[in-house]
Amino acid sequence: MLQVKQVSFSYDKENLTLKDISMDFKEGLITGILGANGSGKSTLMKVIMGLLLPQEGQVIYNGIPVSRTKKALYHYRQQVNMVFQNPEQQLFYTLVKDDIGLALENLGYQPEEIERRVLQAMKMLDIEHLGDKPLQYLSYGQKKRVAIAGMLALQPNYLLLDEPTAGLDPKGRQQMAQTMKKLVKSGTNILLTSHDMDLMYDCCDYAYLLNKGRVVTEGEKREFFQQVALLEEAGLEAPWIVKLHQALQTPLAESEMDFFKKLKGE
Numbered sequence: 401m402l403q404v405k406q407v408s409f410s411y412d413k414e415n416l417t418l419k420d421i422s423m424d425f426k427e428g429l430i431t432g433i434l435g436a437n438g439s440g441k442s443t444l445m446k447v448i449m450g451l452l453l454p455q456e457g458q459v460i461y462n463g464i465p466v467s468r469t470k471k472a473l474y475h476y477r478q479q480v481n482m483v484f485q486n487p488e489q490q491l492f493y494t495l496v497k498d499d500i501g502l503a504l505e506n507l508g509y510q511p512e513e514i515e516r517r518v519l520q521a522m523k524m525l526d527i528e529h530l531g532d533k534p535l536q537y538l539s540y541g542q543k544k545r546v547a548i549a550g551m552l553a554l555q556p557n558y559l560l561l562d563e564p565t566a567g568l569d570p571k572g573r574q575q576m577a578q579t580m581k582k583l584v585k586s587g588t589n590i591l592l593t594s595h596d597m598d599l600m601y602d603c604c605d606y607a608y609l610l611n612k613g614r615v616v617t618e619g620e621k622r623e624f625f626q627q628v629a630l631l632e633e634a635g636l637e638a639p640w641i642v643k644l645h646q647a648l649q650t651p652l653a654e655s656e657m658d659f660f661k662k663l664k665g666e
């Protein structure tokens with residue numbers, strides 16, 4: 401299991417950006433990290449990835465604090481990996497299938513194994529048809545999928561997704577939500593940040609709320625998202641399903657799809 405224990409971090413040694421953060425990212429779940437702009441989500445992700453060193457506290461993987469040595473980070477990042485908000489940061493502009501296999505190639509995997517994993521990752525992301533295309537011909541949403549496939553090919557235990565639906569159209573957003581659910585079912589644990597509260601409600605099993613670098617609440621989906629006052633205090637809004645439930649006392653649906661099914665009496 402991946403854990404963050406009493407982590408505090410400051411960029412300038414004066415103001416703390418993360419304040420005494422503790423989180424347990426349980427397996428088999430999509431865990432959401434919610435917070436307004438500047439609340440510290442990306443900073444926390446970078447601390448988890450070992451890209452930033454916290455002044456206090458530790459990141460713990462399978463019971464062992466993640467060491468900062470090059471060798472330890474190399475192994476850790478095959479187990480815990482991150483897809484940045486902007487796919488351009490992670491792509492190298494070759495053919496799609498070569499880009500997805502690049503990290504495996506660098507790690508010295510055999511060509512047959514690379515091909516097998518690349519195909520598997522492309523299938524998972526529904527981009528098999530794009531394998532032979534040069535990356536520069538892809539749309540933004542397609543590039544996002546390629547960036548995720550590249551990380552997935554490493555078969556990480558945990559995948560950190562920072563705003564995976566930013567810049568996607570409604571269909572792309574829906575597809576990404578489905579993909580995340582598929583990934584978690586296939587055994588990849590997901591940590592997710594997004595400002596899209598409806599998406600977070602739809603996807604997350606468990607969530608943490610950050611306000612000015614502090615965890616102000618955490619909990620399982622249904623309880624978590626009904627804390628409207630805390631969400632608003634942190635600069636966020638409750639998902640529409642929760643608002644409707646609270647205003648009209650309708651049963652609380654698990655997702656948009658579930659809501660419409662209930663409405664139709666299915």
Ligand SMILES: Nc1ncnc2c1ncn2[C@@H]1O[C@H](COP(=O)(O)OP(=O)(O)OP(=O)(O)O)[C@@H](O)[C@H]1O
Pocket residue numbers: 411417435436437438439440441442443444
């Ligand atoms: N490299 C940096 N140097 C100094 N301060 C930084 C740096 N990166 C982020 N910050 C500051 O740290 C705070 C948290 O930023 P962070 O990017 O982690 O927030 P966030 O919750 O991810 O925001 P957003 O939702 O806008 O992506 C902000 O006040 C930001 O200005």
